[in-house]
Structures are given as C-alpha cells and as structure tokens.
Amino acid sequence: MITIRGVRKAYGSVEVLHGIDLDVARGENVCIIGPSGSGKSTLLRTLNHLEDISAGTIRVDGHLIGYEERAGRLHELRESAACQQRLQVGMVFQHFNLFPHMTALENVAFAPIKVKKEKPAQARAYATELLGRVGLAGKESSYPSKLSGGQQQRVAIARAMAMRPDVMLFDEPTSALDPELVGEVLAVMQDLARTGGITMVVVTHEIGFAREVADRVVFMDQGVIVEMGPPGQVLDDPQHDRTRSFLSAVLR
Amino acid sequence: MSKPAVAGRIVAAPPAASGPPLKVVPVRHWGRAIGAGIVLVTLAGAIKGVATNDNLEWGVVGDYLFDANVLRGLRLTLAMTGIGMVAGLVLAIVVGVMRTSASRIVSGAAAVWVFVFRGIPLVVLLIFVGNLGLFFDDLTLAIPLTGVELWSAPVSEVVTPFWASVTALALAGSGYMAEVVRAGLLSVGRGQHEAAMALGLPQVGTLRFIVLPQALRVIIPPLGNELIGMLKASAIVSVIAGGDLMTAVLGISGVTFRTIEMLIVGTLWYLAVIAVLSVGQYFLERKAAEK
Ligand SMILES: Nc1ncnc2c1ncn2[C@@H]1O[C@H](COP(=O)(O)OP(=O)(O)O)[C@@H](O)[C@H]1O
Ligand SMILES: [Mg+2]
Numbered sequence: 001m002i003t004i005r006g007v008r009k010a011y012g013s014v015e016v017l018h019g020i021d022l023d024v025a026r027g028e029n030v031c032i033i034g035p036s037g038s039g040k041s042t043l044l045r046t047l048n049h050l051e052d053i054s055a056g057t058i059r060v061d062g063h064l065i066g067y068e069e070r071a072g073r074l075h076e077l078r079e080s081a082a083c084q085q086r087l088q089v090g091m092v093f094q095h096f097n098l099f100p101h102m103t104a105l106e107n108v109a110f111a112p113i114k115v116k117k118e119k120p121a122q123a124r125a126y127a128t129e130l131l132g133r134v135g136l137a138g139k140e141s142s143y144p145s146k147l148s149g150g151q152q153q154r155v156a157i158a159r160a161m162a163m164r165p166d167v168m169l170f171d172e173p174t175s176a177l178d179p180e181l182v183g184e185v186l187a188v189m190q191d192l193a194r195t196g197g198i199t200m201v202v203v204t205h206e207i208g209f210a211r212e213v214a215d216r217v218v219f220m221d222q223g224v225i226v227e228m229g230p231p232g233q234v235l236d237d238p239q240h241d242r243t244r245s246f247l248s249a250v251l252r
Numbered sequence: 253m254s255k256p257a258v259a260g261r262i263v264a265a266p267p268a269a270s271g272p273p274l275k276v277v278p279v280r281h282w283g284r285a286i287g288a289g290i291v292l293v294t295l296a297g298a299i300k301g302v303a304t305n306d307n308l309e310w311g312v313v314g315d316y317l318f319d320a321n322v323l324r325g326l327r328l329t330l331a332m333t334g335i336g337m338v339a340g341l342v343l344a345i346v347v348g349v350m351r352t353s354a355s356r357i358v359s360g361a362a363a364v365w366v367f368v369f370r371g372i373p374l375v376v377l378l379i380f381v382g383n384l385g386l387f388f389d390d391l392t393l394a395i396p397l398t399g400v401e402l403w404s405a406p407v408s409e410v411v412t413p414f415w416a417s418v419t420a421l422a423l424a425g426s427g428y429m430a431e432v433v434r435a436g437l438l439s440v441g442r443g444q445h446e447a448a449m450a451l452g453l454p455q456v457g458t459l460r461f462i463v464l465p466q467a468l469r470v471i472i473p474p475l476g477n478e479l480i481g482m483l484k485a486s487a488i489v490s491v492i493a494g495g496d497l498m499t500a501v502l503g504i505s506g507v508t509f510r511t512i513e514m515l516i517v518g519t520l521w522y523l524a525v526i527a528v529l530s531v532g533q534y535f536l537e538r539k540a541a542e543k
Binding site: 048050079080083084085086087089090091093095097098099100101110111114115116156159160163 | 443444446447448449450451452453454455457461462465466469
C-alpha cells in the first residue's frame, strides 16, 4: 500500500530524515515509536505531501506522492493534483485541529461536501453514522469548545474517516490528552484497526497500544529507522541499544 | 449519620453561633463619592453655561436641525462612509491576504500600500484625489502592456466631489484595515491550515471556509471603531466641498453667520449616528465573543 524508498528531508541545510525505507501492506497497522525530534512527524507528513522531500520516492497504492516523473526527473505536483492525492490519505493530529467555528457534524461533513462534492444530505447522514461509531451520538451539534479533548480527537478521527481514505495517519493522537481520556481515543483506533480494510500508520508513545494493535512496530531515532518488526520482537526483545534505552525510558 | 466513605481533608467545625447575626457593613469609598460630587457640579455648571449663554441662539440650532440641506448632507455623509467602509474593507482583505503571501514581492507590495495609505494625511489624500483632473485627462481601465482598453472616461466626469471623497476614505481606511485583517488572519493557527490541507481543501477554499470565518471574529470588533473613525473623518471632505453634513452646515453658516450654532447642529447628528453605531458594535462584539 505504502512504499517509501530512500526518503530524505532537509530543512535548510539540516537534514532530519536520512534515507528512510519502509513498506506498509494494505490493511496493516504500523506504529512508529522513537524519541522526540527523531523525525516521526516529518516522515508521517511526507506521506500526504504536507511536507516536501529532498530525495527518494513515496508511493501510495502505486501512485507517486507529491511528485510526478517526467523525463527522468521528479516534478512537484501542482496544488490541485496534490489535493486530489490527499483524498485517499486521512490524517489525525496531536492537537486535533478541529474547525472551531463548525459543529461536530459540520466538521465531519464539511470536506465530503466541499471537496468531494458529495450531496449534503448524504454526507451528513454518513457523518452522523461516523460520529455514532466513535461514540459521539448526540453530540452532532456541539461546538469543539464544548467537547473534552478525548471527544474532540474522536470527532477528528471521524472527520478523517468521512473522506473514506485508504490510509489513516495518526500523529501522536493521544499526547495532548489528559491521562483519563487516552483510553477512549485508543479504543476508537483499535476498533478501526480491527474492523480492517484501512491501512494505519500511527506515531505514538503508547507502548501498550502498539503491543496490542500494531502488526509491526518501527523504532526511529535521529532521522533513521533503527529497527522494525513485530511488536513482540521490537518491544520485548530489541536488538539495538538505542531501542532498549528508549523503551526503558518510556516504560520507566 | 454515617461517616463519609472517602477520606478527605479534615474541616474544622465552625464555632457555634451565639447571639443575633452581626450586621455586615461594607467599606465606604469616600474617594469615589467625592469624585462623583466634583463631576456632577462641573457638569451642571457646564450645562448651565452653554444653555443660558446669551450669545448662543438655541433657536437657530432647532431651526436648522432638520433643514433639508442638513439632512441631504447627512445622507451623503452616511453614503460616503458606508461605501468607503465596504470598499476599504474589500481592499483591506485583498491587501491583508497579500501581506501574508509567501512571495516577497507580493507581501512587499502590500506593505508599501499600507505604509503609503496609512501615512498620508487624509486631507492631503483627499485633495490629491479631488484634483486628479489636474494631472490626468482620462481615467482608463486597460489590460497592461497590451494596449487593450476596456473602459475610459474623462476624469472630470468620474471624479465628482462625492466619489473623490469615497475614494479617499476607502484608500485611507484600507491602510488601517489591512493591518487589522492581517492580525486576524495570523490569529488562525497553522494547525487549521494543515487540517484543511490534509482534507484536500485547496488554498482558496481554506481561506474562504476555514481562515476568514475565524479571522472575522478577531477583525470585526476593531472594524466598529474604524467605521466610527471613518464617519468622523468624513467631515474633512468639506475641504473639497464633498457635499457631506459638514459641507452643509458650513455652507449655511456662511450665509447666516451662526457658525457655532451650525457646528452644534452637525455635532448632534454625528453623535446621534455614532450612538447608533456604538449600540450595533456592542451587539456585534457580544456575538463575536460567543462559541
Ligand atoms: N518546520 C521545521 N523547520 C525546521 N526544522 C524542523 C521543522 N519541523 C521539524 N524540524 C526538526 O526536524 C526534526 C524532526 O522533527 P519531528 O519530525 O517533529 O520529530 P518527532 O515528531 O519525532 O518528534 C527535529 O529536529 C525538528 O527540530
Ligand atoms: Mg512529532
């Protein structure tokens, strides 16, 4: 589903991704862990071209992301084409980023109506269904400011799902939440992973979640993938010192 | 009574009440009382001085308050402020958006616009626009570098005192308001842009549906002040005989020589309109504070 080859990313003269190779199969759930500043968010954001790259290629479902190949060169896509590609990739942010001037239902139905040109009635019906699925039936007309962090993040998940993406990206979806609200968001994500069909890439510090839900865990440090494999292997029997010291730090 | 199940803080029981409840005496603010007294006495003196002044003929004020010329001037003042405000705001949104552009040339041009029109005194701007006919014969709308003319007319026909006034007010207003708009746009965080982008929304749609509606909540309250400011500033168009309220009252005073009385007529109207606008602004701000 996702094929990442030799991806490098530099901000100015500072390179923060030093050649990333990663494959994610259709329907697979990959959790990315690693210390702060290791490039996890940057990698995730290159997957829907929120961030351009300095070298390498990213393919989602066979399509080159953010670029097109012409005469042996990669040309960055125009805005309209990049927007088109983003439709198949949903993203959930650490700070939810809900639209504060819209109700929960409007947040979820907005992009299907305005971007995918779905019929409003149909889009709202699906939005209502999705809000029900994330446990927010009855909150359709609440504004984000009236919702708890956990509820806001669940609306954000429904908002991304409303575009019926093939791939969902989560960037530390529970890091901004009070501890008692983390569980409800993880439960929704677990449900998404279980019902299958959707490919998920999750940057998280929730080792328990990774252990239980991930098909594969990727450990990143200083812009490279240090090791990856099934959760049992990476989390319980890490091969690298850096992984071991990171895990012992987060598991305390 | 059972003991509370959860261990909590130990709260000392209040001392048993004894005797009748004590009377509560709030602290006296003597300073405020004295200040209020001074204000009232001064105000009464001022009102008496103005109301009973033999040299001020209040009858003249009453005679001309609803004079046809004064009312026509008032209508023109309202019209030029209204049109100037809307045109200024549209310009300000364009310039404010340009100001946030990633292109140095685009944002630089917008910065120059703000610098120029915020910097030039309104009187000067007004006299420039009002006398455009001295420098240019025709006003032409054309496609640059192609020589294709879409529309053309003699300056003297287009730039009437009224439209010169509207143009000057709009240009001056756009300089101030562009900064207000820019502050509003910047108040919408990066996360909102990213969320919209991730949903596949193009930049134009992001501006229209996500950024501007949120920015308006920051922009609208200061715009109320801007509108009131523009209404007052519009009095200056009397220097090019803009036909506004001020032009009207000065015109009448030139005939009757009751200058102060006529200025009071004008003042009463300006204050009346501003009172209405202030009430409107109060409700707008309350609405903007919701959610
Ligand atoms: N917009 C940016 N400009 C410059 N440097 C950045 C920018 N965004 C991230 N970085 C740097 O890139 C590195 C990786 O950041 P990030 O991907 O956010 O790490 P993580 O998500 O793993 O904490 C960090 O050193 C960070 O300082
Ligand atoms: Mg991050």
